Amino acid sequence: MTPYSCMTTEELNTAYNQTKADFDTCIAKGLKLNMARGKPSKKQLDMVSDLLTVLSKPEDCFDGDIDARNYGELAGLPCAREYWADVLGCKAEQVFVGGAASLNMMFDVVSRAFTHGLLHSPRPWCKEEKVKFLCPAPGYDRHFAIGEFFGAELITVPMTPTGPDMDMVEELVKDPQVKMLWCVPKYSNPDGIIFSDETIQRFANLKPAAPDFALIWDNAYSIHEFFGDYVPFPDILELCEKAGNPDMVFEFASTSKITFAGGGISCMAASTANIDYFTGIFGVQMISYDKVNQLRHVRFLKNKAHTLEIMKGHASLMAPKFRLVLDMLDEEIAPLGFANWNKPSGGYFISLNTMNGTAKRALELCKQAGVIMTKAGATFPYGIDPNDSNIRIAPSLPPLDELKQAMEVFCTCIKLAALEKLLNK
Amino acid sequence: MTPYSCMTTEELNTAYNQTKADFDTCIAKGLKLNMARGKPSKKQLDMVSDLLTVLSKPEDCFDGDIDARNYGELAGLPCAREYWADVLGCKAEQVFVGGAASLNMMFDVVSRAFTHGLLHSPRPWCKEEKVKFLCPAPGYDRHFAIGEFFGAELITVPMTPTGPDMDMVEELVKDPQVKMLWCVPKYSNPDGIIFSDETIQRFANLKPAAPDFALIWDNAYSIHEFFGDYVPFPDILELCEKAGNPDMVFEFASTSKITFAGGGISCMAASTANIDYFTGIFGVQMISYDKVNQLRHVRFLKNKAHTLEIMKGHASLMAPKFRLVLDMLDEEIAPLGFANWNKPSGGYFISLNTMNGTAKRALELCKQAGVIMTKAGATFPYGIDPNDSNIRIAPSLPPLDELKQAMEVFCTCIKLAALEKLLNK
Numbered sequence: 001m002t003p004y005s006c007m008t009t010e011e012l013n014t015a016y017n018q019t020k021a022d023f024d025t026c027i028a029k030g031l032k033l034n035m036a037r038g039k040p041s042k043k044q045l046d047m048v049s050d051l052l053t054v055l056s057k058p059e060d061c062f063d064g065d066i067d068a069r070n071y072g073e074l075a076g077l078p079c080a081r082e083y084w085a086d087v088l089g090c091k092a093e094q095v096f097v098g099g100a101a102s103l104n105m106m107f108d109v110v111s112r113a114f115t116h117g118l119l120h121s122p123r124p125w126c127k128e129e130k131v132k133f134l135c136p137a138p139g140y141d142r143h144f145a146i147g148e149f150f151g152a153e154l155i156t157v158p159m160t161p162t163g164p165d166m167d168m169v170e171e172l173v174k175d176p177q178v179k180m181l182w183c184v185p186k187y188s189n190p191d192g193i194i195f196s197d198e199t200i201q202r203f204a205n206l207k208p209a210a211p212d213f214a215l216i217w218d219n220a221y222s223i224h225e226f227f228g229d230y231v232p233f234p235d236i237l238e239l240c241e242k243a244g245n246p247d248m249v250f251e252f253a254s255t256s257k258i259t260f261a262g263g264g265i266s267c268m269a270a271s272t273a274n275i276d277y278f279t280g281i282f283g284v285q286m287i288s289y290d291k292v293n294q295l296r297h298v299r300f301l302k303n304k305a306h307t308l309e310i311m312k313g314h315a316s317l318m319a320p321k322f323r324l325v326l327d328m329l330d331e332e333i334a335p336l337g338f339a340n341w342n343k344p345s346g347g348y349f350i351s352l353n354t355m356n357g358t359a360k361r362a363l364e365l366c367k368q369a370g371v372i373m374t375k376a377g378a379t380f381p382y383g384i385d386p387n388d389s390n391i392r393i394a395p396s397l398p399p400l401d402e403l404k405q406a407m408e409v410f411c412t413c414i415k416l417a418a419l420e421k422l423l424n425k
Numbered sequence: 426m427t428p429y430s431c432m433t434t435e436e437l438n439t440a441y442n443q444t445k446a447d448f449d450t451c452i453a454k455g456l457k458l459n460m461a462r463g464k465p466s467k468k469q470l471d472m473v474s475d476l477l478t479v480l481s482k483p484e485d486c487f488d489g490d491i492d493a494r495n496y497g498e499l500a501g502l503p504c505a506r507e508y509w510a511d512v513l514g515c516k517a518e519q520v521f522v523g524g525a526a527s528l529n530m531m532f533d534v535v536s537r538a539f540t541h542g543l544l545h546s547p548r549p550w551c552k553e554e555k556v557k558f559l560c561p562a563p564g565y566d567r568h569f570a571i572g573e574f575f576g577a578e579l580i581t582v583p584m585t586p587t588g589p590d591m592d593m594v595e596e597l598v599k600d601p602q603v604k605m606l607w608c609v610p611k612y613s614n615p616d617g618i619i620f621s622d623e624t625i626q627r628f629a630n631l632k633p634a635a636p637d638f639a640l641i642w643d644n645a646y647s648i649h650e651f652f653g654d655y656v657p658f659p660d661i662l663e664l665c666e667k668a669g670n671p672d673m674v675f676e677f678a679s680t681s682k683i684t685f686a687g688g689g690i691s692c693m694a695a696s697t698a699n700i701d702y703f704t705g706i707f708g709v710q711m712i713s714y715d716k717v718n719q720l721r722h723v724r725f726l727k728n729k730a731h732t733l734e735i736m737k738g739h740a741s742l743m744a745p746k747f748r749l750v751l752d753m754l755d756e757e758i759a760p761l762g763f764a765n766w767n768k769p770s771g772g773y774f775i776s777l778n779t780m781n782g783t784a785k786r787a788l789e790l791c792k793q794a795g796v797i798m799t800k801a802g803a804t805f806p807y808g809i810d811p812n813d814s815n816i817r818i819a820p821s822l823p824p825l826d827e828l829k830q831a832m833e834v835f836c837t838c839i840k841l842a843a844l845e846k847l848l849n850k
Contacts, residue, residue: 037496045494046483052717053481058471069470069685071462099524100715107710111536115551115575126540126551142709149709150540256712260494263717284567284574285532287681290525290715292477292688 003337004355004422016419022412023365031370033406038189038348039397040261040314047313048259051300061295068291075279076267080294084267086304088222088253089235094269096278099289102254102266106216107146109250109268112281113179113214114150119247119277121212125150125179134172134181136164138351138379138390140189143182143218147381152180154381159188163195166202173208180214186233187221190351190379190392192344194231204239206248215240217251223304223311224257226318227345230308237269246271255297257314257348258307265289265297321395321403325350328404332411338418341393350393351379355418359388362410362417371409428762429780429847441844447837448790456795458831463614463773464822465686465739472738473684476725486720493716500704501692505719509692511729513647513678514660519694521703524714527679527691531641532571534675534693537706538604538639539575544672544702546637550575550604559597559606561589563776563804563815565614568607568643572806577605579806584616588624598633605639611658612646615776615804615817617769619656629664631673640665642676648729648736649682651743652770655733662694671696680722682739682773683732690714690722746820746828750775753829757836763843766818775818776804780843784813787835787842796834 007015055061061068063077075081076097085092098105112118114125125131133147136157147154155172157164164183172178185195195203203215217236225231240249247270255264268278301307326343329352333339341352354362359376366373374392377385393410395403419425432440480486486493488502500506501522510517523530537543539550550556558572561582572579580597582589589608597603610620620628628640642661650656665674672695680689693703726732751768754777758764766777779787784801791798799817802810818835820828844850 039496042483042492045486045492049483052485053478056478058467058474060477061470067467067470067687069687071464071681071686073687100713101711104711111540114540115536145709149706256496260717261496262492262494262498262713263715281574284570286526286529288525288687290688290718292685293715293718 001335003335004418005337009423012419012422016416016423016425019412019416019419023369023416026369026409026412029370029405031405031409033370033398033402034372035394035398035406036372036374037397038257038394040257041317041397041399043317044314045260047317048300048310051259051296054299055292055296060299061292063295068295071287073291074283074286074288075275076289077291077294077298079298080265083298083301083303084253084269087307088219088251088269090237090251090269093272094237094275096268096275096282097289097294098266098268100262100264100266101256102218102220102252102268103142105266105268106218106252109214109216109278110146110150110180112278113212116281118212118214119274128177130177132175132178134169134178135381136181136183137381138190138392139182140184140218141374141378141383143216144381147180147182156381159191159193161193163188163193163199166199170202170206173206173213176209178208179210179212180216182216182218184218184220185236186219186231187224187344187347189220189347190349192342192347192349192351194233197234200234200236201239204236204243204245206245208248213248215249217249219251219253221257221347222253223308224314224348225311225346226315226322230311231346237271241271247274250274255301258301258310259297263293265294318396320400322350324400324403325393325395325407328407328411333414336415339414348394348396350395352391352393353389354391354414355421356387356389358414358417358421359385359391361420362414363391365413365416366410369409369413371406373410426760428760429843430762434848437844437847441841441848441850444837444841444844448794448841451794451834451837454795454830456830456834458795458823458827458834459797460819460823460831461797461799462822463682463819465682466742466822466824468742469739470685472742473725473735476684476721479724480717480721485724486717488720493720496712498716499708499711499713500700501714502716502719502723504723505690508723508726508728509678509694512732513644513676513694515662515676515694518697519662519700521693521700521707522714522719523691523693525687525689525691526681527643527645527677527693528567530691530693531568531643531677534639534641534703535571535575535605537703538637541706543637543639544699553602555602557600557603559594559603560806561606561608562806563615563817564607565609565643566799566803566808568641569806572605572607581806584613584618586618588613588618588620591624591627595627595631598631598635598638601634603633604635604637605641607641607643609643609645610661611644611656612649612769612772614645614772615774617767617772617774617776619658622659625659625661626664629661629668629670631670633673638673640674642674644676644678646682646772647678648733649739649773650736650771651740651747655736656771662696666696672699675699680726683726683735684722688718690719743821745825747775749825749828750818750820750832753832753836758839761840764839773819773821775820777816777818778814779816779839780846781812781814783839783842783846784810784816786845787839788816790838790841791834794834794838796831798835
């Protein structure tokens with residue numbers, strides 16, 4: 001195959017006609033496939049079914065002498081705090097255990113910052129003239145949405161192969177209106193990048209002008225390798241503490257992609273001063289998150305070592321899907337030279353950059369052919385990709401045969417959109 | 426026994442010496458008992474153990490074709506919305522299903538009102554010069570705490586035997602700064618009052634000056650009879666709609682005192698316009714509450730009729746405890762004429778008014794003797810009972826023998842505090 005950039009107009013027209021015919025064939029199939037979200041597949045959910053019955057009798061429901069079924073233990077069952085400390089490499093007293101969604105706890109941190117301020121805030125953020133959030137992009141649309149919801153100005157920071165552009169981050173945090181940075185440090189969403197040790201250390205060493213600058217460290221994929229072995233990852237809490245920034249970081253994690261996406265547990269890890277501060281606030285908000293489910297998870301997942309065993313099971317289901325997507329892209333798209341993509345070994349996504357100015361059109365074509373993808377632009381603040389190029393592929397949900405069909409449609413559509421552009425169609 | 430008010434000083438001194446000796450005997454026992462919170466007892470929790478295993482296999486985890494284990498269904502599983510509609514007598518589309526704590530959803534409603542405003546708010550409440558909440562008292566300390574946390578001015582409205590003083594409520598809502606009223610309409614916390622039909626209708630008919638006035642209808646004890654049969658209760662949503670106030674009311678309920686206090690499900694019921702508005706907001710905040718637990722509950726509780734059967738089981742454990750407390754008060758306190766209390770047939774509390782100016786002291790004495798009660802004043806806004814008289818008794822947690830011991834201490838302590846006051850000790 002010749003790269004599009006080396007084709008004559010005639011060759012491009014031939015390619016266009018062939019691709020258009022392929023597209024029409026796709027349409028005719030009347031598919032209904034979904035790769036919009038990083039949802040676990042049914043097989044992954046079935047794999048952890050023992051979670052359902054691990055607590056079956058009253059006497060199973062105790063953590064020491066604490067009855068998980070009753071009120072109390074606002075910050076979580078001691079065993080659940082220890083579990084998360086083990087997984088994240090921090091201390092149990094730095095952990096506040098949450099409900100099904102870590103996103104809700106991130107939202108709550110931002111919400112409290114706006115209504116009451118964080119631990120070192122001179123005033124609630126709603127009283128500030130302006131509040132700015134740094135958003136490494138491509139990134140996670142739900143992170144951006146929270147900032148936008150509270151009226152923060154979202155500033156895009158480009159991603160590099162080692163993480164966010166730290167020169168830019170270090171410069172931007174000199175602005176006292178910059179109050180927050182959101183990131184996914186391991187297998188970043190969607191790029192699948194693991195932040196380098198240097199990047200992580202530079203985060204810990206940040207000298208923000210705002211005394212209440214908060215680093216949102218969404219460690220959603222901390223143990224989510226699908227190719228190869230578990231990659232150790234430093235404890236950001238300790239690094240921040242050593243760098244004299246103990247209260248700067250809020251780390252989050254959940255079992256959404258370990259057990260049940262619709263019924264897991266989550267956690268916030270932060271300095272004990274922050275945990276104390278937020279425990280005071282959560283004490284107004286609720287009595288406790290679901291402790292029965294906390295205990296159910298600890299009994300089933302046991303500890304980090306055993307959880308990593310379970311993650312091997314997820315990997316065995318995820319790896320063939322990522323392999324398929326990467327192979328198809330290598331075969332069908334790489335020779336044409338108009339797109340590039342990452343090759344992650346963990347996380348839930350493949351981030352693809354197609355020809356500038358064609359991502360929206362390509363996904364519109366996908367939709368016409370019955371394949372739903374994450375909305376173009378979603379990986380950028382305000383949903384606007386300045387290059388209209390980035391597309392997030394989420395291969396986890398469909399079974400392999402459906403994934404293959406969906407990727408055939410996808411490859412056809414990004415080709416067709418590129419050819420339309422090259423030929424001004 | 427002679428009432429204290431009819432005793433001579435000599436008789437009071439004799440009574441004091443006897444009661445002081447009783448108190449010293451209590452102290453010597455070295456008790457450690459807790460009646461501070463309306464916590465279900467272990468027997469109640471054990472009674473619903475089938476909840477733990479009602480979902481045991483992957484195929485159990487579907488509501489129709491929706492996999493409860495995966496992401497999605499922000500407003501709750503359809504079957505869970507239908508379940509709550511059945512219990513509360515409203516419509517499924519008026520229900521948003523929540524996590525373990527309905528309190529958290531009330532908090533979220535207030536939090537959003539302050540940061541973004543409610544459906545009919547001219548502006549977010551944080552932009553208002555002042556915001557006032559009406560607080561029928563005695564009431565629930567956690568309701569008051571949320572208002573106080575957001576800086577609302579809390580205005581006490583006295584409770585009457587038929588509910589809050591509605592003349593006063595109707596007058597107060599003419600003030601456009603009055604934005605909210607919090608109440609527990611059935612078996613009110615702590616008075617155990619069921620609002621009369623007239624009171625409920627007057628609530629529905631309110632003509633508040635604030636276009637975004639919100640009635641927080643915390644129906645925490647909607648099916649929680651312990652003496653006698655289930656008492657039907659009107660659907661406040663329909664009454665408000667008929668009165669031309671469809672968007673004024675937010676109703677809440679939970680299974681905290683039906684299944685597990687530490688692992689139940691909850692709901693918010695409101696007009697479909699409000700549910701739409703809040704679904705948009707919750708969509709920024711989270712992916713969904715725990716749907717596996719929603720399904721677990723629906724399978725176990727089935728419907729209202731079956732839930733009422735389960736409540737009969739709770740009643741069989743609760744009734745002897747309330748009987749014991751009421752009998753002891755009747756025998757030991759009633760003849761002395763310095764205190765009065767309600768005799769509820771449902772809910773979780775007995776509200777007792779002891780001699781003015783002695784509640785704090787009495788509970789201090791209880792604490793010395795190893796019996797922890799809800800803090801004096803907790804049932805009033807800002808934790809200040811103007812008469813220092815109201816005490817909330819929560820008999821549900823301790824087994825009967827412990828409850829008897831605790832009540833012996835309690836009776837001794839309120840007597841001693843009253844005698845101290847009468848004798849200026």
